[in-house]
Amino acid sequence: EVQLVESGGGLVQPGGSLRLSCAASEFTFSNYWMSWVRQAPGKGLEWVANIKQDGSEKYYVDSVKGRFTISRDNAKNSLYLQMNSLRAEDTAVYYCGRDRIMDVWGKGTTVTVSS
Amino acid sequence: QSVLTQPPSVSAAPGQKVTISCSGSSSNIGNNYVSWYQQLPGTAPKLLIYDNNKRPSGIPDRFSGSKSGTSATLGITGLQTGDEADYYCLTWDSSLSARVFGGGTKLTVL
Numbered sequence A: 001e002v003q004l005v006e007s008g009g010g011l012v013q014p015g016g017s018l019r020l021s022c023a024a025s026e027f028t029f030s031n032y033w034m035s036w037v038r039q040a041p042g043k044g045l046e047w048v049a050n051i052k053q054d055g056s057e058k059y060y061v062d063s064v065k066g067r068f069t070i071s072r073d074n075a076k077n078s079l080y081l082q083m084n085s086l087r088a089e090d091t092a093v094y095y096c097g098r099d100r101i102m103d104v105w106g107k108g109t110t111v112t113v114s115s
Numbered sequence B: 001q002s003v004l005t006q007p008p009s010v011s012a013a014p015g016q017k018v019t020i021s022c023s024g025s026s027s028n029i030g031n032n033y034v035s036w037y038q039q040l041p042g043t044a045p046k047l048l049i050y051d052n053n054k055r056p057s058g059i060p061d062r063f064s065g066s067k068s069g070t071s072a073t074l075g076i077t078g079l080q081t082g083d084e085a086d087y088y089c090l091t092w093d094s095s096l097s098a099r100v101f102g103g104g105t106k107l108t109v110l
Helices: none
Strands: A003-007 A010-012 A018-025 A034-039 A045-051 A058-060 A068-073 A078-083 A092-098 A109-113 B009-012 B018-023 B035-039 B046-049 B063-068 B071-076 B085-093 B098-101 B105-109
Touching: A003 A092, A018 A034, A018 A092, A018 A109, A034 A078, A045 A068, A045 A078, A045 B085, A045 B098, A058 A068, A058 B098, A078 A092, B009 B018, B018 B085, B018 B105, B046 B063, B071 B085
Parallel strands: A010 A109, B009 B105
Antiparallel strands: A003 A018, A018 A078, A034 A045, A034 A092, A045 A058, A068 A078, A092 A109, B018 B071, B035 B046, B035 B085, B063 B071, B085 B098, B085 B105
């Protein structure tokens, strides 16, 4: 079964860092753009970042530029999101998704930024 | 405040039809493909429509998508109580160099 599984969420203090991971299975990971999407409690979906198949292109929503870095390891079928300088407003469920059409999503991992 | 505008809520009776609009501009909907997602409470989003009007396998033909100019529309016919969910449009914005979601629409099946 085609699957994405996120991990790495948790509770972190403002200003802290977290690294999210997304493990892909049962499809050729290196053939696809990949995205991170988040959803704050009680709010709508917000696209965060995406990365090209070979990692040569990356795009970010303005609110995370300079703080978050998306990366991938095609040999490990894995997608990552390094989150630094975390703020309370980064509190959300973070999903990874198979781009371009976002046809496969993980179940999400929860990030809580609070003191 | 999203660059894509959706109505916050829509409602209709079981068996009826409903449409959900997604309004944007030439930098997003006007020149890029639109996809639509359904999110049931407590679950991950699910792809309903991609490339404006294509349905993935397994999505019933009760769901349809269309695009005209800088607006896109999701249509759902034969409404069922199980269709109660939040619905989101998604496209690429060439000016922002970013993907953008609509604010979401809550569908209530009365």
